[in-house]
Amino acid sequence: MEIQYVIINFLILVAIVVLAGRKTVKRIFGDRYERINKDLDKAEEIEKMPLPSSVLPTVEVAIDSCSEEIQKAEGLVAEKIAAIGAFREREKSEIHREMIENARRKLFSVMKENVINLFSYEKYQQEIRALDRLVIDEILKRISLTPGDMAYLKHHDVLYVTLTSAYPLAEDIVSDVDRVTSQLLESVGGKTSLWVLEDSNLIGGLRLRIGDTVYDGTIAEELYQFEKSLNHEPIMNDDTVGHLIQEFTVKAESFKPHIHKYQLGRVMTVSDGICWMDGLADIMYGEVVEFECGEKGMVLDIQQNRIGCVIFGEFEHIESGSRVRRVGRIASVPVGECLLGRVVDALGNPIDAMGYLPYKETRPIEYKAPGILDRAPVNSPLHTGIKAIDALVPIGKGQRELIIGDRQTGKTAIAIDTIINQKGKDTVCIYVAIGQKDTLVAEIKEKLEAHGAMEYTTIIAVPASASAALQYIAPFSGSAMAEYFMYAGRDVLIVYDDLSKHAVAYRELSLLLHRPSGREAYPGDIFYLHSRLLERAAHLSDELGGGSITALPIIETLAGDISAYIPTNVISITDGQIFLDAELFNEGQRPAVNVGLSVSRVGGAAQSPSMKKVSSSLRTRLAQYRELAEFMQFGSDIDEETKKTLASGQLLTEALRQPRYAPVEDSMQTILIFAVSEGYADGISPDQMEKFEKDLYRYFREEKADIALKLREARKFDGELKALLKEALEEFAERL
């Protein structure tokens, strides 16, 4: 018996050896499967099949007997090497990588062909078929009923058992399977119905399916697992064919055939990126499934008789009736330092023509938000560099501050300026572009690069043309990438641009999944969706490393209507909002922050003491000014007092103007606001404000750098510091 198994085993090895050009290959492919399945529930654990260990002598014999084929294949490899070598002379890394990747794929397909050929040799037939006995014994040892099967048996009497093999099976095997499975079912009061099928695609070995669970001991499955492990491993360090062959050899050396256990389902219907399936008895919500054509999907709906999933790729390739397989993990994305400076899609695949992402870790896209005890209060500032925000609606690390406004009111501009202002502040930035135009994302990337901000930033770009499923998971993917840094003790800024489009994508999915729609046709759980996303932003306690995620979600309103469904939802979830006013924007006030409607509920605690003191009366003064200004449009008789209020209000408004990509540091902002509100700019006209501001900054940077430093570090903005500042400002005012 043993020798037969040995033979079938080495046949695969031969194919590998033929291609790899190595003689001492012991075992093929396998250990990565463990890693992929790590997160799977216990029922899915793969047990290894014990295998006779010494196969070496037979490999030697086999190589001799196949020498002709070895020569042929070696010639093929040499040809490929030559072709790639020549290519390398001309082209640089990117094309080269692609070439190597193709070569690897080809290498695999030739290997596969060889395996199939070898298995069809007449002289091995008998040995191969004798293997069936070994495989089935192993399978019968480990069959069990899953919770899904038990649930099925509650409503049905019969559980279907299918036995599929590449070649006709011996009768005793079939009767054994029938006996053991019937016993298993009887023990829980059910019955079996055994189907015996033949499928030459399996190449060799056999497969037993009980309910939805498959115990697979076929060569086809081994090849599938091998191919998958290859696809999962990008070529990184060494892009030569030598390395490629080495890689093959290493994998071949760690080969050990398994009985693979997985669950299958069947596609019932596919439409508009949604797929309904049956089977997959033990599937979890959010789990990834893989279709026969290679596309992947994520389960979003589990009903009694069917399972709904969204498809990430192109659903046109999926046929109804085709098989679906549980991948055994919740949807996850690559995380780590390697993502910085990159543009990726919602699944973390690079889309910036900078080659592979050399990631080592992944994180699930849905993750539990830190609990109350895991959090620390928001206490350190996250400067945006924008005067109107840092002074009036300060943001702290770990806060969630909404940017809300009509279309084209400068929402994205604020987020991008904030990212640019994080330069040198050891904050990682993640910009999630949902449903934006590709050109806009390209422009943003260019700007970030120009300001040296791309090196600490990751862009997740899901264009409007991408499927609703990808748009839906994009912010969660971003959040997973951010969490990696937060739990490593770093500070992260994440921008969701924008969540209105995200809500629309989710509405589309929900309607396609036939969920009842609620207000504005959005599904009832849209609030939960956004709150579980934004709740993941936090400032962690010191015990957990003290990292933070600051979230800046963006919401687009229609005609300033902040009482629509999605805006009210997100307003109530976040710790404040920056309201951008279309009217102000059209008047030329940039950034068009509406002071009256903007608040920051926790950021005040993180503001520097000097700024806090200086800006304390700013809000009321500005509000007073706007009210008076509106009123004054109708009247002409103005008393002196009102005139003064109007003039100073106008100067203040003017001082808060700021162009894009021009962040101002906190101490300079403090000085400017202090100077204007204390009347040091009273003599100038509003259009001279820009020059005043520039001169003031220059003066304090070049001549009074010590005051700026004191302002930054002072724990209190007291009389002494104030006097110092006043003195300097008087000196400055004299020069005007």
Ligand code: ATP
């Ligand atoms: P959309 O609704 O299309 O996403 P948005 O609200 O994100 O728009 P932006 O794209 O940021 O708005 O800005 C709209 C326009 O306003 C852009 O042309 C931008 O350059 C300009 N803009 C925004 N902020 C400023 C600023 N501070 N100074 C000058 N121009 C600005």
Ligand code: MG
């Ligand atoms: Mg925008």
